[in-house]
Amino acid sequence: MNDSKIYVGKSAEYLNVSIDTLRRWDKSGKLPANKSRGGQRWYLKKDLDLFKFGVFELAKQWVTGTAQEPHPEFYCPTTTEFKGRLSKLQFALEKLEEYKDTYSLVVAITGEIGNNSYDHNLGNWPDIQGAFFAFDIDKKQIALADRGLGVFRTLKRIKPEIANDKTALNIAFTEIISGRAPESRGNGLKFVRRVVLDNRFKLEFFSGNASAIIDGINDTTKFNDSETCYSGCVALINF
Structure with missing residues (x-):
């Protein structure tokens, strides 16, 4: 994405x-x-995208x-930028009446997933460091991503018996793993899962060749193989 201007004719063609x-x-206003x-x-190219x-x-x-780095509007190279954008999300949600009882939970699970990107890849970024972080309040969606090691490679350092990405995601979201980082990944994502299920949110989380689909409306958690391989982690929160 970039900030190039695209006039109405080309914009209509692009869309x-x-x-x-x-x-x-x-x-x-759409x-x-x-x-x-x-x-x-x-229009700006990034807005059309x-x-x-x-x-x-x-x-x-x-x-x-x-x-390559994503557009600056969505790119948080360090925790400083991530925390700043998280504050913007909180400000946008807390002023809306419909989120008065849940905005703090939305911010908490977003922060937990996003902070994992930095905590578990510090000094080990394969290429581009930092996280993608974008939200759409109208669609009630938050997207987070990193090009880091992924859940499997992170947990395998402390649980070498883990065989694949799907097993790693299952452990990360369902098992309490005591100790310091990187073990804390399992504890944090278990908290995320509980919040999603208790508040009728939905989380789609991809890492490696696997996905975790946590559906609070139907009270289900499913771990599946993914046709696409994600080198780090990608998450979509529907709140």
Whole structure:
């Protein structure tokens, strides 16, 4: 993604819609356009990508694509940037009445997943350090991703008997593992799972060749093989 300006004709072509549709979306606020002094409407490439793909797809594209930093709006190279963006999420949620009872929990599990990216990859980033962090309040979605070691390689350092990514995710989300980092990964994700189930949220978490789908509405936790291999971790929180 980049900050290049794309005018309305090319934007309509990129989104595979008509110019009239873009005008309606601009007027309704669904996809607001920027306007030049001369009245020409244009969009930033990153905004079109976000609208077209959504936060989760952009996170997955970053993890599975070539090694390059994501757009600065979504990139948190260190915990300082991550905590700053987490504060923005909290501010956006706490002022909305519908989240008055749950915003602190949404922020807590987002912080837990995001902090894992830094805690368990410090000094061991395979290529791009830091995390992807984007949220869409209207769609009630938060996407997090890193290009780190992943859950399997992290836990295998203390549980060498772990055989595969799916087993590693199962352990991380369901077993209490005492001790210091990297063991704390298991404890933190168990907390995340409990919050998701207790509050009817949904979490989709991918690492390596496996996924964990935790569905609070149906009170289920499923660990599956994934057709796509994710070098680090990718998560989508629906709240």
